[in-house]
Amino acid sequence: MPELPEVETVARGLQALIAGRKILSVSLGKTDFMDNPATIEKELPGRCILGVERYGKFLLLRLGTAPEIESTQSAEESALLVHLGMTGMLLPQAVAEPPKKHTHAAMLLDDGRELRYVDARRFGRMAYLAGEVLQKELQRFGLDPLAMSVEEFVSEIHARRARIKALLLDQSVIRGVGNIYADESLWKAKVHPAQLGVRLTTDELHKLYRAIQGILRKAIVLRGSSISDFLDADGIPGEYQRHHRVYGREGKRCVRCGAAIRRVIVAGRSSYYCPNCQKAPRGFGVKRKKSKARSAASNTNSGKR
DNA sequence: CTCGATCCCTGGACGC
C-alpha cells in the first residue's frame, strides 16, 4: 500500500530510470481511474519526461516539449499525476517483456522501453494536468510531513477538532501519510488514535512530529513497506514492514511494554495501538448506540474484535 | 466542521 515512503522510493527509481526520455506513444486499457484518458492519449506522445517527483502520495511526471531545457515561457507547466492507490505500480519494462496482468497504460519511450501502469484494483488515479489546473490541484493538499516545521504542524493540528488519526490521514492537512505510518507514528509518540487533535499538548505534538519524520525517513531508507504486492520502479519490494511495531500486529505483544496490541476502527480505518502505551481519551470505548443485547454474542473468539 | 456510511475494485484468506 503505497504511502509517502513507497511513493518516494518509486519516484527516485523512476527519476533515475526514465528522466529525460521522450514518450513516443501511449496505449490505454481500462480508463475508469483516469480523469481524462482522451487528453492523456492526445497530450503525452511527443512529450519529454523532465523529471519525476513525489507530491504527497502522488507521482508527478513533469512534462516538457523539448528534450533539453525548457526555453519558451509560452510552454505552460504540465505533468502527469499518478496515484498508486492500493495496488498501483509504475514500471519501465522492455517492450519484449510480456505485460503483467492488469496493465492499464503503456507509454512507449524513445529508448525502446515501455513505462507501464499496473493496478489490479484500480484504486489509483491518473491525470494529465497543466497550467492553473495543475496548480489548483496541488494546492488542495496540506503540509509535506518531511518539509513542515514543528510550528506549522502544531498549529495545523490544534486548529482541528477531529481525531488525530483522522487528521494524519487527511491529505488536505498533511500530504503523504497513510494508515500504516499514522499508526506507527502514534505508537512511537504514545498518542492514542482517537485523541482529539485540539486536545493534544504541545509536548505530545512535538513527540508526534519527531515520530512522523523519524519513521518516514527510516522507511524511505528501507525503500518502504511491502505488505501485499508493492514493488518499486526496479521491481524490488521494500523492507520496512519488518519494522512495524503495531500495524498488522493485533494480539501480538507491544515491543515496548508487552501488552497485547489492539485493533479498533477510527476514522473508518483499522487502527492498531498499544492500550497500555497509548492512553485512550475520556469516553473512548463507550458504546455508541447499541443495546446491551449483543455483548454476549459478540464475545466469541479470543484476540478478535 | 466533522462524522459515519457507502461505493469503487480485485485478490487473498478463510470456512466448509
Next chain:
DNA sequence: TGCGTCCAGGGATCGA
C-alpha cells in the same frame, strides 16, 4: 478443488 463470503483500504461523495 472449489465454491461463497469477508476483508483490505484511499478517496470521493452524501446526508446527518
